[in-house]
Amino acid sequence: QVQLxxxxxxxxxAGGSLRLSCVVSGYSASTNCMGWFRQxxxxxxxxxxxxxxNTDTTYYADSVKGRFTISRDNAKNTVYxxxxxxxxxxxxxxxxxxxxxxxxTSGCASLQYWGQGTRVTVSS
Numbered sequence: 001q002v003q004l005x006x007x008x009x010x011x012x013x014a015g016g017s018l019r020l021s022c023v024v025s026g027y028s029a030s031t032n033c034m035g036w037f038r039q040x041x042x043x044x045x046x047x048x049x050x051x052x053x054n055t056d057t058t059y060y061a062d063s064v065k066g067r068f069t070i071s072r073d074n075a076k077n078t079v080y081x082x083x084x085x086x087x088x089x090x091x092x093x094x095x096x097x098x099x100x101x102x103x104x105t106s107g108c109a110s111l112q113y114w115g116q117g118t119r120v121t122v123s124s
Contacts, residue, residue, distance in 0.1 A: 002026035002113040004096050009118030012086055016122070020081040022096030022115055033099045035108030036070060036081045038092035038120075048094070049081060050107030059107035064090075086122045093117045 008020040020036065035050035049070035050059040058070055069082040079096060095117045099108035 002028050002031075002098060004098070004113055004115035006094065006096050006115040006118040009094060009120045011121040011123065014087055014122055014124050016086050017082070017084045018086065018120060020083065020094055020096075020118060020120075022079045022081075024077045024079070024098070028098065028112060030100050031098045031112060033102035033108035034070075034072065034079045035097050035099060035111070036068075036079075036094060037097060038090075038094045040092045046092075047107045050099075050102065051079065052102040054102075057102070057104065059102075059104065061107075083120070086120075088122050088124045091120060091122050093119050 003025045005023045012018055032054055033050055033052050036048045037045050038048050039045045048061050048064055049068055051070045067085045072079045095115055097111045097114045100110035102108055
């Protein structure tokens with residue numbers, strides 16, 4: 001069974017940085033991508049960033065492009081989300097997930113497993 005555990009959230013001022021981590025335990029042969037997603041009450045879940053586990057190709061939502069970077073360390077079974085130049089609108093619960101399908105234009109899909117989430121709060 002695959003389990004994901006996020007960490008690294010917190011409260012920062014606008015313009016600050018945070019690095020989220022997602023440690024993956026277990027293995028699924030059908031996993032082809034990892035992604036970071038965020039959600040705030042009353043809004044749809046947004047795919048923030050994804051990475052293909054086959055090619056390391058990355059995808060970013062327009063709202064975070066140029067500010068966020070997704071990466072992974074296979075030796076540590078960890079996926080990271082480096083978030084710079086944070087804005088109040090980045091405030092959300094952030095989740096990592098595994099997926100079966102990766103699309104260049106939209107990132108990770110056919111999501112399989114989710115972490116419990118880590119909260120990010122950005123104050124102005």
